């Protein structure tokens with residue numbers, strides 16, 4: 001679509017220009033350990049090689065690549081964070097190896113194709129932020145045919161869940177609509193203006209905000225009430241822009257026994273560092289953002305609530321199709337549509353329900 | 361400066377496109393009462409006249425202007441809120457008088473010059489958002505030589521204050537820097553990267569965030585510890601873009617007796633509806649956002665904290681010069697500089713202190 005680049009940049013990049021935000025990512029132990037191990041346990045990939053770090057941020061991945069023996073690392077960063085990266089790289093004595101380039105990956109050039117592209121591009125539920133686009137762009141332009149992607153694979157997961165957030169959000173919504181009622185009365189009493197023709201649009205706006213916007217949450221594993229399913233796998237070496245820009249999937253969600261209520265869906269992702277088919281990793285590394293009691297990440301999980309929740313019977317299976325597309329107004333956000341129905345053990349099927357959501 | 365319009369629009373207008381946000385303004389009783397009274401107690405100004413409402417939002421001021429007898433009202437709104445305004449205007453049976461025009465005031469045209477420009481353009485500390493620019497632009501292009509501005513005058517106020525926020529923000533800042541210390545250690549221990557060269561930039565970033573960013577606050581009158589001063593007056597009929605784009609002022613702040621500590625400065629504004637020199641209002645109306653126990657507004661006051669606070673002696677006067685300019689990165693935000701020194705009753709003066717702030 002016709003994305004205005006200046007507007008996109010102003011909105012998207014502003015947070016990444018703060019050290020505070022980079023520090024949050026640098027303090028995510030699960031994330032850091034995964035990248036660190038993926039590089040140093042597979043140093044053979046980096047030894048004497050050329051590397052492109054797409055969105056280097058503080059420069060951390062570029063520094064590790066250099067420490068692991070890379071001959072040359074191009075570290076590209078769109079924001080002014082590039083300047084801090086430059087000083088961090090010098091402060092860690094790898095400025096003879098790492099070259100920082102300030103600019104969007106789509107706008108800059110480097111003098112050669114590279115052996116490895118490394119990037120930490122994953123957004124909430126993997127696809128939020130659409131930064132994978134930039135990595136694919138970089139791959140097609142700058143990766144050697146024999147090159148390796150770090151990470152090499154990515155998967156999106158969905159699971160049925162329970163949570164008290166359902167009641168909480170319902171209450172907030174009801175409270176907001178009650179407040180609107182008072183507002184109507186006051187405005188008519190004091191200021192002679194009848195606002196009632198805005199009641200429906202207001203309700204729509206508040207419905208979207210309270211009930212249809214997916215939420216960040218750090219779930220406990222026991223809030224997952226059925227077998228998680230993989231709804232999409234990406235091979236980072238071959239995935240196209242088109243495959244990334246809209247994700248469609250149909251799947252069945254069975255429930256663990258003893259659960260009588262489905263509150264919604266949890267979405268998360270994992271990525272893997274496996275090297276390439278011709279040059280596989282010595283030690284495959286996984287970075288997962290699945291619900292966990294101790295290995296939590298800053299990504300948490302995205303939660304899509306069902307209003308009202310669904311009552312379950314033992315043996316039910318949820319048949320589900322999911323559609324994730326870019327939001328019309330901002331290609332970095334997503335519109336999500338779950339269409340689902342329960343299949344009873346008896347073979348009976350409940351009516352199809354369509355639940356629209358927005359990843360903001 | 362070279363402002364990118366698309367980026368500016370994306371950033372600035374997004375909140376105004378939500379009914380929720382318009383409702384917050386429509387629920388501000390002090391604001392609403394002032395505009396309502398200014399119109400209906402001076403209905404002679406509106407009777408049979410043409411009116412331009414700059415930034416009509418929900419359409420409220422345009423509806424009142426029509427109800428007060430205007431012959432024609434042009435209601436201009438940059439965001440999609442224009443559509444809700446249109447329906448509200450029809451719902452209140454004034455759509456034969458009010459014409460809604462969706463677009464920025466700088467981009468649209470109307471078929472005639474108008475008798476009155478009405479607008480609610482005031483941001484925090486008056487000048488944040490820089491919407492006054494758009495009103496001045498509209499005035500120079502569309503107001504008849506005999507025209508009237510609603511409001512007609514605006515003033516900026518500063519007063520010395522006390523608050524426990526000073527300690528609170530200091531603690532947050534210190535906590536954040538202590539946390540950075542742990543982060544340095546962890547990153548070096550676990551990941552072999554020395555982040556210490558970022559300590560100064562991080563400290564600067566956090567200083568700006570915790571100590572130098574002005575804050576919204578709803579102050580009690582007894583937190584004001586000296587005589588408020590008017591630092592700037594605008595006659596909306598004659599003020600130029602230049603006068604608005606940077607505000608410079610020198611003034612003296614005496615303290616009420618018995619206060620031993622200056623924690624910072626409070627800034628607020630008022631506007632007046634006085635009509636014009638040739639057609640003065642029958643009933644002048646004032647809208648003030650000064651600290652108050654019951655007449656609070658959504659604007660509150662802007663608070664500029666002093667770190668550390670200044671110790672006062674009886675009879676001290678603060679001699680102060682203030683400089684408010686547009687921020688380089690975003691012309692809707694402001695850079696503020698207070699340069700101040702205490703003049704003791706003895707005639708002795710303390711050294712000049714420069715305190716920079718950001719209105720974000």
Ligand SMILES: Nc1ncnc2c1ncn2[C@@H]1O[C@H](CSCC[C@H](N)C(=O)O)[C@@H](O)[C@H]1O
Nearest residue numbers: 016055056057076077078103104105120134
């Ligand atoms: N198209 C693009 N070109 C250059 N940098 C980009 C980009 N899209 C996103 N980025 C940058 O990519 C970074 C992603 S966050 C990851 C930062 C760093 N690699 C780390 O792992 O800690 C952000 O700093 C963001 O500003």
Ligand SMILES: Nc1ncnc2c1ncn2[C@@H]1O[C@H](CSCC[C@H](N)C(=O)O)[C@@H](O)[C@H]1O
Nearest residue numbers: 376415416417436437438463464465480494
């Ligand atoms: N340059 C411009 N052109 C048109 N509308 C503008 C504008 N700058 C700001 N606005 C709009 O002006 C409104 C200011 S808020 C005031 C809304 C309404 N007049 C009321 O009093 O309740 C917002 O809706 C904003 O979108």
